[in-house]
Amino acid sequence: MRCVAVGLKRNTWGGALRLPNLLSCLLLCMGGATFAQQVADTLHLGAVEVAKPRLAAFSAGTKVQRVDSATLARYANADLGTLLANETPVFVKSYGLGGLATTSFRGGSANHTAILWNGINIGSPMNGQSDLSLIPMGVADAVSIQYGGGTALWGSGALGGSIHLENKPHFGQGLQVAGGVAMGSFGENRQQLHGECSTERSATTIGLYNSAAANNFRFTTGQHREQRMPNATFRQYGVLLGQQLRVGKADRVGIHYWGQLANREVPPTLQQELSTAFQVDASHRVMADWHHAGATWGTVVRAALLDERLDWYGSADSTAATSRAQTLVAEAELRLRPAGPHLVDMGVNGTFAEASGAGYPKGVRQGRQALFALYRYHPAKGGFTGSASVRQEWQDGRSVPITGSIGLEYRMRPWAVLKAQGAKLYRLPAFNDLYWQPGGNPGLLPEDGSSSDLGVALQHRWKRWDLRTEITWFNRTVQNWIIWLPGPAWWSPGNIMQVWSRGVETDSRIVWKQGRSTWLLGAITNYVVSTNQVAKSRYDEGVDKQLIYVPMYSGNARIGWQRERCSVTLSGTFTGYRYTSTDNRDFLPPYWLLNARASVRVLENSRWHADAFVQGSNMLGAEYQVVMDRPMPLQSILAGVGMRYSRPNKTKLATP
Amino acid sequence: MNTRKLIALLLLLPALPACRKDKPEPREEQPAAATDHGVYIINEGNFNWGNAAVSWYNKATGQAVEDLYAPANGTPLGDVLQSMTLHNGNGYLVVNNSGKVVVVDPDNFRAVATITGFTSPRYLLPVGNNKAYVSEMQGNKVRVVDLASNSMIGDITCRGWTEEMALAAGKVFITNESRKYVYVVDPGTDAVADSIAVSSGGNSIVEDANGKLWVACKGGGGTPPALCRINPATLQKEATFNFPGSSASPWRLAVSGDGNTLYFLNGGVFRMGIADNALPALPFIAEQGRNFYGLGTDPQEGTVYVADAIDYTQRGRVFRYTAEGAPMDDFLAGRIPGGFVFR
Numbered sequence: 001m002r003c004v005a006v007g008l009k010r011n012t013w014g015g016a017l018r019l020p021n022l023l024s025c026l027l028l029c030m031g032g033a034t035f036a037q038q039v040a041d042t043l044h045l046g047a048v049e050v051a052k053p054r055l056a057a058f059s060a061g062t063k064v065q066r067v068d069s070a071t072l073a074r075y076a077n078a079d080l081g082t083l084l085a086n087e088t089p090v091f092v093k094s095y096g097l098g099g100l101a102t103t104s105f106r107g108g109s110a111n112h113t114a115i116l117w118n119g120i121n122i123g124s125p126m127n128g129q130s131d132l133s134l135i136p137m138g139v140a141d142a143v144s145i146q147y148g149g150g151t152a153l154w155g156s157g158a159l160g161g162s163i164h165l166e167n168k169p170h171f172g173q174g175l176q177v178a179g180g181v182a183m184g185s186f187g188e189n190r191q192q193l194h195g196e197c198s199t200e201r202s203a204t205t206i207g208l209y210n211s212a213a214a215n216n217f218r219f220t221t222g223q224h225r226e227q228r229m230p231n232a233t234f235r236q237y238g239v240l241l242g243q244q245l246r247v248g249k250a251d252r253v254g255i256h257y258w259g260q261l262a263n264r265e266v267p268p269t270l271q272q273e274l275s276t277a278f279q280v281d282a283s284h285r286v287m288a289d290w291h292h293a294g295a296t297w298g299t300v301v302r303a304a305l306l307d308e309r310l311d312w313y314g315s316a317d318s319t320a321a322t323s324r325a326q327t328l329v330a331e332a333e334l335r336l337r338p339a340g341p342h343l344v345d346m347g348v349n350g351t352f353a354e355a356s357g358a359g360y361p362k363g364v365r366q367g368r369q370a371l372f373a374l375y376r377y378h379p380a381k382g383g384f385t386g387s388a389s390v391r392q393e394w395q396d397g398r399s400v401p402i403t404g405s406i407g408l409e410y411r412m413r414p415w416a417v418l419k420a421q422g423a424k425l426y427r428l429p430a431f432n433d434l435y436w437q438p439g440g441n442p443g444l445l446p447e448d449g450s451s452s453d454l455g456v457a458l459q460h461r462w463k464r465w466d467l468r469t470e471i472t473w474f475n476r477t478v479q480n481w482i483i484w485l486p487g488p489a490w491w492s493p494g495n496i497m498q499v500w501s502r503g504v505e506t507d508s509r510i511v512w513k514q515g516r517s518t519w520l521l522g523a524i525t526n527y528v529v530s531t532n533q534v535a536k537s538r539y540d541e542g543v544d545k546q547l548i549y550v551p552m553y554s555g556n557a558r559i560g561w562q563r564e565r566c567s568v569t570l571s572g573t574f575t576g577y578r579y580t581s582t583d584n585r586d587f588l589p590p591y592w593l594l595n596a597r598a599s600v601r602v603l604e605n606s607r608w609h610a611d612a613f614v615q616g617s618n619m620l621g622a623e624y625q626v627v628m629d630r631p632m633p634l635q636s637i638l639a640g641v642g643m644r645y646s647r648p649n650k651t652k653l654a655t656p
Numbered sequence: 657m658n659t660r661k662l663i664a665l666l667l668l669l670p671a672l673p674a675c676r677k678d679k680p681e682p683r684e685e686q687p688a689a690a691t692d693h694g695v696y697i698i699n700e701g702n703f704n705w706g707n708a709a710v711s712w713y714n715k716a717t718g719q720a721v722e723d724l725y726a727p728a729n730g731t732p733l734g735d736v737l738q739s740m741t742l743h744n745g746n747g748y749l750v751v752n753n754s755g756k757v758v759v760v761d762p763d764n765f766r767a768v769a770t771i772t773g774f775t776s777p778r779y780l781l782p783v784g785n786n787k788a789y790v791s792e793m794q795g796n797k798v799r800v801v802d803l804a805s806n807s808m809i810g811d812i813t814c815r816g817w818t819e820e821m822a823l824a825a826g827k828v829f830i831t832n833e834s835r836k837y838v839y840v841v842d843p844g845t846d847a848v849a850d851s852i853a854v855s856s857g858g859n860s861i862v863e864d865a866n867g868k869l870w871v872a873c874k875g876g877g878g879t880p881p882a883l884c885r886i887n888p889a890t891l892q893k894e895a896t897f898n899f900p901g902s903s904a905s906p907w908r909l910a911v912s913g914d915g916n917t918l919y920f921l922n923g924g925v926f927r928m929g930i931a932d933n934a935l936p937a938l939p940f941i942a943e944q945g946r947n948f949y950g951l952g953t954d955p956q957e958g959t960v961y962v963a964d965a966i967d968y969t970q971r972g973r974v975f976r977y978t979a980e981g982a983p984m985d986d987f988l989a990g991r992i993p994g995g996f997v998f999r
Contacts, residue, residue, distance in 0.1 A: 271706030271735035273755045273772060314794070412662070485947070486968060529676055536967040538945030548969060552678040577678045580705065581991070583970035587680050629706040629735075 061407025107530025182640025952996025
């Protein structure tokens with residue numbers, strides 16, 4: 001009853017009773033229930049501390065969301081942007097199917113999220129961000145999302161959070177082949193094939209994917225006419241290759257290649273008569289790593305070469321505006337596990353990037369070096385884990401302010417874990433900020449700031465019930481926030497804003513078994529206030545106002561049912577007001593989307609299994625815009641089949 | 657505090673900051689009428705955001721209306737309003753990134769026609785009773801438009817990004833942002849007749865009391881920022897005032913109603929007499945932490961209107977000054993106010 005009173009009081013302050021408030025209240029009620037049993041320890045992932053990924057070993061106190069394999073399977077035909085929009089509190093600013101999609105992580109900007117592929121930051125050095133629609137989910141077999149500042153662990157850019165895509169080794173699994181085809185509304189068709197052949201010493205993988213859509217959905221124009229979206233076709237295809245070898249008992253070496261080509265037309269806005277523009281994005285990414293995991297020490301050495309090219313065409317007969325960047329990354333870590341509860345990691349990172357194109361002066365390049373040290377304290381008893389990290393980076397010989405973080409995690413009860421983290425943050429300006437002609441500002445300072453998180457994770461297993469909830473409160477300030485403003489002659493970036501972001505995220509899930517059925521009920525709520533605290537010019541009315549395109553309230557809820565060979569998931573997402581003017585006067589209205597998916601196993605034997613699925617998006621046909629004047633499709637359907645063939649080795653060894 | 661109380665307290669945390677209201681105040685937009693004594697403010701709007709608008713400032717009442725077009729027509733005007741021209745009882749709104757010219761009744765602002773087929777139109781100049789030229793940023797063409805049928809009837813090949821135009825001595829003078837020439841077009845033949853070398857980045861052109869044309873150039877490509885004076889009768893450049901250094905960027909050239917005083921933006925607002933022998937050293941109106949984006953002078957009263965785009969993502973503010981530079985008052989316009997049309 002106490003929480004209900006709080007909810008009502010808050011509504012008195014805040015005006016009308018709103019669904020996000022109700023959800024918060026519901027969660028409070030859930031939190032008030034007695035949780036008296038054991039929580040699975042999210043920290044203890046394995047006995048071999050030395051071999052743990054950096055994320056698992058040194059992120060005590062932060063919220064880490066690991067996308068489970070069932071969810072990954074559901075998104076096998078989607079891109080990272082769609083997964084984040086539907087399954088996480090991260091706001092995805094999407095221009096539509098296949099179009100540009102960027103993140104706002106806890107009220108940050110698009111370049112405040114680090115996206116790492118096997119530990120390598122794949123964000124573009126040109127604009128400092130990643131287009132999520134160019135990252136199909138098939139490229140990774142494990143996805144983790146770390147919330148909060150992590151620049152000491154991952155380097156420049158991880159101010160709001162980081163997303164980790166991994167290709168994990170699967171030694172001794174024999175031959176595994178998985179493939180799928182799907183077709184849907186607006187000419188959407190997708191195919192992917194993934195094969196893996198492994199012994200206990202070697203694992204070879206090959207993946208191919210292709211997706212395309214005419215994307216000519218119906219929408220209502222600004223003049224209230226109904227028409228189909230023109231110039232919106234996209235096609236994307238790519239290849240993934242991987243070879244991993246186990247050498248002796250403690251060493252593993254691997255090499256991965258990911259190549260991709262995307263050809264996307266750029267549809268007109270509601271206010272444009274027509275658009276003939278299209279863009280081609282091509283990328284090649286190669287990375288190699290060596291892992292040594294001994295009893296008391298280990299090492300990871302990784303190197304990567306990233307090459308990306310963007311060709312923009314105003315029309316089919318115009319010449320391309322080309323931008324190209326190459327990045328070479330080399331990183332080495334030494335991990336020590338002395339006696340006792342200590343784990344130490346020391347590393348060095350060197351990144352060299354260069355870019356070319358009409359917008360850059362000749363020979364634009366940047367060298368960055370970083371030293372980092374990480375420490376974890378985790379006694380066998382007491383339920384306490386602490387971690388600390390420190391990082392010093394140099395950009396072209398100039399030192400960047402030193403950053404670091406401290407995280408604490410304390411298991412107060414078997415069913416309750418308290419988390420706290422504080423971090424210093426930074427982001428180096430991207431090439432476009434520094435060198436774009438005209439306007440680039442080589443005198444830009446790095447963005448810098450600090451963040452703190454406080455959270456509690458509860459889990460309760462009781463008979464056939466599994467309940468878990470995690471609530472996180474965060475607070476972050478960033479100075480020298482870079483924005484572009486028109487100058488006397490052209491647009492130019494400056495260290496102009498000071499942004500204060502704060503809010504609360506909740507992530508709750510109930511799973512229960514009833515007879516042969518398993519039910520799942522989940523909800524994510526997100527409250528973010530992200531405001532600029534300094535006047536950008538003398539008469540700025542945007543001080544202490546919400547940043548544009550950052551929803552204050554958002555959330556999603558889902559209900560799933562699974563019984564033997566069938567499963568059904570129904571999910572709804574809510575996105576609140578997003579302002580389109582810094583004085584918060586202009587806005588896009590909130591929207592609800594209802595999505596549904598049903599799948600059935602149509603074939604299952606010792607070697608083969610096959611699932612057929614059908615999914616509907618925006619089932620209620622909501623007319624909405626994520627980005628102003630970029631209409632989104634009404635109802636759409638995608639249906640397909642996924643198959644898997646498995647032929648295990650005769651003698652199977654466990655994956656290390 | 658025992659653990660259970662601590663956890664209960666933590667669970668209450670979501671309630672603490674959740675007192676911000678996100679629902680914006682509703683906006684009341686009623687169709688408004690423009691009277692004979694007022695100023696249209698051309699609000700460019702953000703590129704690709706479709707939020708161009710025309711504000712109206714009533715000089716008699718001092719009241720400003722944020723947008724005339726959307727309430728009158730039930731639909732937004734379009735994407736990037738570059739300019740507006742009054743001619744023969746019509747208003748011609750050149751909507752750059754929508755590739756169209758919308759013809760409106762200047763009193764009630766209802767759209768009466770739309771001229772389409774442009775690539776990225778910038779300015780419209782009537783060159784006859786029913787004929788006008790429209791400059792284009794892309795496409796290397798100036799378009800010829802029939803104002804009776806409201807349709808495009810031809811092209812004039814003219815390389816580069818054509819910008820503001822002026823009709824003088826029976827010729828049309830076309831500034832060019834990407835080339836260092838002012839192009840001269842014969843409106844009888846619709847063909848380029850000549851070109852006059854100035855500086856690169858020619859962006860605005862006005863006619864003074866002596867019938868001479870003044871062109872503001874931002875410079876670039878090895879040419880300095882400059883103000884140039886052209887004799888339209890001889891097609892010769894008569895005078896050049898180069899700005900020291902390459903960081904200057906003169907634009908939005910305007911002229912007083914009597915044609916004797918020039919105004920332009922170069923950060924702040926600068927004022928120069930047409931007989932002056934040198935560029936003004938100090939601003940007539942200092943920018944003082946504002947982002948000046950538009951400039952206009954009332955031809956009747958001499959009042960100077962200067963628009964502050966603030967951060968380009970909120971409503972801009974218009975400041976009024978007397979002809980002597982004394983501040984009068986200010987009012988809010990639409991997004992990115994860039995120009996003024998007086999009636």
